[in-house]
Amino acid sequence: MKTLKGTGIAKGLAFGKATYIKGIKYEIPAHSISKEQSAAELAMFHEALGKSRLELQDYLQADHISDSEKEILGTHLEIVNDPDLKEQITQAITQDLHNVAKAINLSFEKAILFFKSMENEMFSQRAIDFEDVRKRILHKVLLQEHDSFAELDADSIPIFSEISPSEVSLLRKHNVRAYLASGIGQTSHVGILSRALNIGCVSNLEDQQLIQEGDYIIVDGENSLVIWQPNDEALEYFAQSLQIEDLILQKEERLKDIESSTKDGRQIDIALNIGLPLEIDQVQELGSNGVGLFRTEFLFLDGDHLPTEEEQYQVYSEMAAKIAPKPITIRTFDLGGDKISHLIHSPHEDNPNLGNRGIRYCLTHSQILRTQLRAILRAAVHGNIRIMFPMIIDVDDFLEAKRILMRCADDLYDEKAKYNAEIPVGSMIEVPSAALSSCALARECDFLSIGTNDLVQYTLAVDRNNEAVSRYFIQHHPAVLMLIRATLINAARHNTPVSICGEMASTKEYIPLLIGMGVKELSVNSAVYYEVKSVVRNCDAKLHMIVKNFDFSTSLPKVDELVYRTLKPYYSSDRRDSNDSL
Ligand code: PEP
Ligand code: MG
Numbered sequence: 001m002k003t004l005k006g007t008g009i010a011k012g013l014a015f016g017k018a019t020y021i022k023g024i025k026y027e028i029p030a031h032s033i034s035k036e037q038s039a040a041e042l043a044m045f046h047e048a049l050g051k052s053r054l055e056l057q058d059y060l061q062a063d064h065i066s067d068s069e070k071e072i073l074g075t076h077l078e079i080v081n082d083p084d085l086k087e088q089i090t091q092a093i094t095q096d097l098h099n100v101a102k103a104i105n106l107s108f109e110k111a112i113l114f115f116k117s118m119e120n121e122m123f124s125q126r127a128i129d130f131e132d133v134r135k136r137i138l139h140k141v142l143l144q145e146h147d148s149f150a151e152l153d154a155d156s157i158p159i160f161s162e163i164s165p166s167e168v169s170l171l172r173k174h175n176v177r178a179y180l181a182s183g184i185g186q187t188s189h190v191g192i193l194s195r196a197l198n199i200g201c202v203s204n205l206e207d208q209q210l211i212q213e214g215d216y217i218i219v220d221g222e223n224s225l226v227i228w229q230p231n232d233e234a235l236e237y238f239a240q241s242l243q244i245e246d247l248i249l250q251k252e253e254r255l256k257d258i259e260s261s262t263k264d265g266r267q268i269d270i271a272l273n274i275g276l277p278l279e280i281d282q283v284q285e286l287g288s289n290g291v292g293l294f295r296t297e298f299l300f301l302d303g304d305h306l307p308t309e310e311e312q313y314q315v316y317s318e319m320a321a322k323i324a325p326k327p328i329t330i331r332t333f334d335l336g337g338d339k340i341s342h343l344i345h346s347p348h349e350d351n352p353n354l355g356n357r358g359i360r361y362c363l364t365h366s367q368i369l370r371t372q373l374r375a376i377l378r379a380a381v382h383g384n385i386r387i388m389f390p391m392i393i394d395v396d397d398f399l400e401a402k403r404i405l406m407r408c409a410d411d412l413y414d415e416k417a418k419y420n421a422e423i424p425v426g427s428m429i430e431v432p433s434a435a436l437s438s439c440a441l442a443r444e445c446d447f448l449s450i451g452t453n454d455l456v457q458y459t460l461a462v463d464r465n466n467e468a469v470s471r472y473f474i475q476h477h478p479a480v481l482m483l484i485r486a487t488l489i490n491a492a493r494h495n496t497p498v499s500i501c502g503e504m505a506s507t508k509e510y511i512p513l514l515i516g517m518g519v520k521e522l523s524v525n526s527a528v529y530y531e532v533k534s535v536v537r538n539c540d541a542k543l544h545m546i547v548k549n550f551d552f553s554t555s556l557p558k559v560d561e562l563v564y565r566t567l568k569p570y571y572s573s574d575r576r577d578s579n580d581s582l
Contacts, residue, residue, distance in 0.1 A: 001231045004205050006180070007467070008224035009191045011527065012200020013245065014178035015230070015238050016157040018215045021149070028138065030102035033093075041093050041100040048100075048140035051305070052133070053080050058306070059344075061367070072129070072347075079133045085111065100141050108134035149174050157219055159211065168193045169276055169298065178219035180205055180226065185465040187453040187473070187503050189338055193275050193298070195506075195525050202226055204467060252530035256287040260533050264541035268515060270533055271329075271523040273501055280319045282526040283326060290326035290384070292523025293449065293501040294319070296372070297333045300344070306368065312375035320383025327384040329449070329523075330376055331428070332369060332401075334358040334390035338465050344368075353457065353464075358391025359401055366404055373408040380420035388449055392427040395440035402444075430454035430502070435483035438490040448491055449523070452502025456480055475504045476513065478559050482552045488518050499523050511535040512566035516547030 033041055056077045060070060079085065085107060092103035108130055115127035149167075152158055154175040160167075163181045168190055171179060178200030184190050194201045200221035210228055211217060218227040218238050227234045261267045271292030272282055277299075283290060299307050299315065307315075320328050335344060336357025344365075349355035362369035376387055389401045402425055409421035429435050430451030442448060452475055457464040459480050462472040474480075484500075491498040499521035504510050506524040508531055514522070515536065524532050543566055550562055 001234060002207075002210065002228045004207050004210070004226045004228055006202040006205035006224055006226060007184075007186075008221045009181075009184050009186060009201040009203050010194035010199060011222040012178045012194075012198060013218070013220050013222070013238065013241055014157060014200055015216070015218045015235070016155045016177075018180075018211045018213060018217050019152065019156040019158050020213055021158045021160050028101050028105050028142070029099060030105070031099050033097050033099050035097065038094045038097060041103075042090065044100045044141055045089060045093060045104065048104075048137050049080060049086070051140050052136050053077065055136070056080060075126075075129050076133050076136070079130060080137070101138060104134065104137055104141065152176055157217055159208070163190055168197065168199065171199055172197045178202075178221060180208070180219065183465075183467055185463075185467060185470060185473070187456075188465040189275075189295075192273075192453075192503070192525070195527050196273070196275055196279060198527055252534075255530045255533050255537075258537075260289070260536055262515065262536060262539040262541075262543075266515070266539075267520070268536045268539075269499075269521045270529065270536065271327075271499070271521070272526050272529065273506075273523050274526070277315050277319055279526065280322050280328075282529075283323045286526060286529045288326075288526075288529060289521075290323055291319075291328040292499050292521065293388070294328060294330045295334065296330060297335050297339050300333060300335060300339075306344070306371075309371045309375045309378075312372060313378050316376055316379035316385065317382040320379055320385050322383075324383035327386055329386040329388050329426070331388045331390050332359070332362060332372055336361050359389045359397060360391060363397075363400060363404075369401075369404060370408055373405050374412060374419075377405075377409055377412055377419040377421060377423070378417060380423045381418050385420075386424040386426060386447065388426045388428060388447075390428045390451070391431065391454070392429075392441070393431050393433045394437040395444055398427045398441060398444060428454075428501075429483075429487050429498075430458070432459050432483055435487045438487040439493065442487075442491045442494040442496040445496060448487060448496055448498045449501045450484055450487055450498065452480065452484075452500060452504035455483060455502065456504075459483060474556065475502075475507065476510060476559055476563055477556060478552045478554055481513075481517070481559065484514075485517060485552060492518070497521060506532065508532065508535050509563060509567060512539050512543050513547060513563055515539045516543035516566055518544075 056073055060073050060077070088107040089103050092098045092107055093100060098106065112127045112130045115123045115130065149170050152174040154177065156176060158171070158176060158179045160179065160181040176199060181201060181203050184201065184203040191201070200219050202219055202221055202224060205226055216229060218230050218234060220226070230238065260270050269289040271289045273293040273295070274280065274282070274291055275295040275298040280291070282288070299312070316330060334357065336346070336355060337353045356364060376385060379385060387405065389398060392398050405425065409419065412419040424446035426445045426447035426449060427434065427441050428451045429438060429441070429448050431454065434441060435455065438448065453464055456462065456473055456475050456477070460472055460474065460477055462469050464473060488498055498519070500514055500519055501523035505514065505522040506528045508528070511532060512535065522532060546565055547562070552559070
């Protein structure tokens, strides 16, 4: 037995067999097939080819596509339509009896090697184009024939070298309770989703090489550790911890029907952050104030085609109807950064977090945005929906997005469709320039929502997904707090409601500070909902006195002290809910 330390990303306790997962991207199944199987393999090839063709045609029709992008995509379409290549792959399947992935791989390999062997820049570029198209077609085939999680069950603890948000959602389907991975930051989307789905996660485990395939391990996300080959004593600890978890759950449920207000009677609305439609049920289960952030980009991370207007309409209207009259804030797609979808063409960017992300991507591919906005406007007939735009940098950005929304409403009117254009429209405040422009934004928006994950990333120039700089990811840095305070003050001037939806709101240590600063709405992960509510119920008027006049143009240690002072009351004995604990 040995205890291995790592970084706890998501709470969760599980005991099971270590199962190493190899990325499907790099594993191309290669085997022979029988003559009878060749027809099915050939059909798979045709389907993958057709999907790739459609996808490329869609990208080519996107708005504002640059000439150079057009040229590249046009070349890729030519390769997809290349009759010689198609013939070669067909022969490799029907005559050489290779499975479809191997046939595609080998046929492309020949072309790639041919172009690579020519010492001419134009030809080496051609090799890159072939490589790109090979990946596109293979990806479609591999998704059809290869589920790398097929072997997983509730007794498996998968170990990844790399994991994407869509793979996290797949883990849930396989009833996985915890997993290990490398290089995951606390506020990465993989981390956020794992916490939302209650799947334990420990990242960057020391001495991970000790763990062999099939070894028994205990993963304890809360305590950031893994017990390798646990002895009887450790298994006893595991069993007891599970019982304690059950007790905590029972205690938390008692918080469901009581008010979310501070001791001095200030109402604090707590809504949920969700990323998957099925999480909507948590609103009623926990008794939250609706959904403060629905990260719709997760609809893009799965599946084999862009979600259509009809599909999105079904999803949004069902979710809104389920929790009506409670509100659901639907954030338009925030693709880019670490949320890369295989369904959209994203040219390589050296700095994706500073690149074509969020509203920027949507404004340059307005057909994708229009499809989503039309679906939301139609769904708003069935419930209390609010729209929010991500990565807005200033009021002009917001107004441009809003104009597109208004045009969608006009189109729906002309089409005599049922829709509701009287819905609140708001902006995320997650870029420092947006916080500094919050006066103008508060005037134009129906509400604001502060995304502290990106606000910290962009204010402190610290990649939220890079473990190597995680010590700079200081959510309560005075510079960040000054931007939050500026936003709260500007919003108050215009009577515009503000919520905090970044991970800061889900971190119990910061709740008193935020409430002391005047925050009245929080949007948090379902896993910490009761914990946050419990802290809120123990906050009192003293906080306001401590924080109100605090000068944030100060050093970090002074703010550390402030966080400690605002937290201190929870360690005193006059607790409002004697069963609540931090
Ligand atoms: C944020 O940036 O704080 C936020 C809520 O958005 P996301 O984490 O999805 O980028
Ligand atoms: Mg963000």
